[in-house]
Amino acid sequence: MTSILTIDGVTKRYASFMLEKVSLTLPPGAIMGLIGPNGAGKSTLFKAILNLVRIDTGSITVFGLDHRRHEQAIKRRVGFVSEEIPFYDSLTVAELSRFVSSYYPTWDDALFAALQKRFALSAHKKVGDLSKGNRMKLSLCLALAHRPELLLLDEPTAGLDAVARRELLEEMLDVIQEEDRSVLFSSHITADVERVADYVTLIHQGRVCYTGLRDDLQGSWRRILISGDFPPEARPHLVHVEPRFGGYAGVTGDMDALRRSWPGGIPAGVALEAISLEEILIALAKQSSEQGA
Numbered sequence: 001m002t003s004i005l006t007i008d009g010v011t012k013r014y015a016s017f018m019l020e021k022v023s024l025t026l027p028p029g030a031i032m033g034l035i036g037p038n039g040a041g042k043s044t045l046f047k048a049i050l051n052l053v054r055i056d057t058g059s060i061t062v063f064g065l066d067h068r069r070h071e072q073a074i075k076r077r078v079g080f081v082s083e084e085i086p087f088y089d090s091l092t093v094a095e096l097s098r099f100v101s102s103y104y105p106t107w108d109d110a111l112f113a114a115l116q117k118r119f120a121l122s123a124h125k126k127v128g129d130l131s132k133g134n135r136m137k138l139s140l141c142l143a144l145a146h147r148p149e150l151l152l153l154d155e156p157t158a159g160l161d162a163v164a165r166r167e168l169l170e171e172m173l174d175v176i177q178e179e180d181r182s183v184l185f186s187s188h189i190t191a192d193v194e195r196v197a198d199y200v201t202l203i204h205q206g207r208v209c210y211t212g213l214r215d216d217l218q219g220s221w222r223r224i225l226i227s228g229d230f231p232p233e234a235r236p237h238l239v240h241v242e243p244r245f246g247g248y249a250g251v252t253g254d255m256d257a258l259r260r261s262w263p264g265g266i267p268a269g270v271a272l273e274a275i276s277l278e279e280i281l282i283a284l285a286k287q288s289s290e291q292g293a
């Protein structure tokens with residue numbers, strides 16, 4: 001199998017929002033961050049993968065299987081964590097785990113116990129009494145304990161403070177690496193994605209602006225700092241041009257095109273800087289809005 005998850009040209013239309021021809025491929029063993037601002041369509045995409053919402057066009061295959069025809073078989077092999085998952089608040093952690101385990105033939109009691117210990121979740125505590133962070137941790141334990149081949153994590157760090165976020169991410173990364181799982185996880189916190197993901201998909205207003213290796217994306221973007229002004233020929237290849245330190249700064253995602261367009265080549269003395277995923281996301285979102293306008 002060359003891909004664990006393939007989304008091909010998926011469109012889903014709501015009254016005031018549309019996922020538009022979304023395509024991405026998650027290779028086996030990869031961690032992909034799905035990044036986008038609020039309302040970009042991340043949760044809708046997760047729901048589409050799990051056939052919780054019906055897509056209008058396109059196709060989704062998980063483990064090489066069509067997501068509609070093989071919905072139940074796929075769900076048994078997938079772990080899903082989302083803020084929206086309803087819990088039975090009156091059950092204890094132990095009772096809930098017994099309930100969930102009955103659904104999965106591959107459920108591993110010893111693994112659940114180990115994860116529960118690792119995340120310091122008391123078996124006797126009522127789910128309704130858990131803090132938000134501990135509910136997320138429980139959700140992750142439940143998702144991992146049936147040894148899923150694919151983990152779908154929709155904003156696993158949402159609403160957590162910085163300490164709890166880092167703790168959860170690090171635990172998540174440890175567990176994932178130990179078990180060599182494939183993961184798609186969404187966040188609007190780019191620093192979280194930068195920390196753990198080897199692949200990224202950037203989504204803005206329902207459209208994918210980039211999908212691929214994070215290193216390739218970050219390797220192709222640079223900030224250019226110039227003491228004078230940019231030549232007009234170079235401007236089409238620059239985003240976010242603004243005055244800076246008596247000169248100008250702009251960012252580009254296409255250094256080759258910028259070099260070709262610059263009369264006489266980029267002069268010595270022009271500074272090139274690497275930029276963060278967050279800045280790339282902002283620049284791509286701007287480009288995507290301009291193209292969609």
Ligand SMILES: Nc1ncnc2c1ncn2[C@@H]1O[C@H](COP(=O)(O)OP(=O)(O)OP(=O)(O)O)[C@@H](O)[C@H]1O
Nearest residue numbers: 014015017036037038039040041042043044045188
């Ligand atoms: N059932 C629905 N009916 C109509 N519109 C919907 C429905 N579900 C989601 N939407 C709209 O689709 C858009 C995308 O929502 P979605 O929850 O997928 O975004 P998101 O990227 O997950 O956002 P966030 O980061 O805020 O969770 C939003 O404008 C939302 O209002």
